[in-house]
Structure formats: C-alpha cells, structure tokens
Amino acid sequence: MTLTPARAPFGELLTPHMVTARWQQGAGWSRPHLEPFADLPMSPAMVGLHYGQVVFEGLKGYRRPGGGVDLFRPLDHAARLRRSAERLAMPVLPEARCSRTPSNSSSPPTRRACPGNPD
Secondary structure (H helix, E strand, O other), X not given: OOXXXXXXXXXXXXXOEEEEOOEEOOOEEOOOXXXXXXXXXXXXXXXXXXXXXXXXXXXXXXXXXXXXXXXXXXXXXXXXXXXXXXHOOOOOOOHHHHHOOOOXXXXXXXOXXXXXXXX
C-alpha cells in the first residue's frame, strides 16, 4: 500500500520542513523561520537534558484541495505552549506568533480551526 496524505494515519506523515524561532536574553523571540526538516543540534549542557525543562509543540497542518494549508487549532496549540512555558518558568512565545507565517515562507497564514471548517 502506498502512503499518501489522504491515507496516512494521524500524525505519521511528516512534512519535509519545520519552523524554528530563537530566544535571546534582552531581544526575546526571533521571527519564525521555515527550514528543511533536520535533527535538532543540542549541547550536552542543555538544561533540558539535566533538569527536564523542555517544551515542544507539534502543530499539524493539512493540505487543502486548492493547494493551501489549514493549521489544526493553531491558537489552542499556542495557548498550551504558553501554559507549559509558564509552568517551567521559561520565556513565553506570544500566542499571536503561532498564527503568522514564518518570515521566509511564501504561503499566506491561515486561522482555520481544522480542514474544511472555519473558526
């Protein structure tokens, strides 16, 4: 059986891209940047390896028949990411950032809650 987006089990077909943003003391969060999917380089001194202070959010998107992409509940994901960061006393990514297009993407942002259903 050939795996296609229409036949893929939920969460098992990954995009060849990822969005990253960097945080720096004094400057805060950078603009999100779209880049090829890759391993995440980590220092052995990373706080998450020593103290478990890591937050990750796996936002999902679905291709629309016309070629656009709908994000699955981006503002809910943003709120969950914010709450997790607050609990761990980490810098909070503003929720509005999660509904914007990365700085180097040519795709327009979307605020749809799920494929085919507007908010």
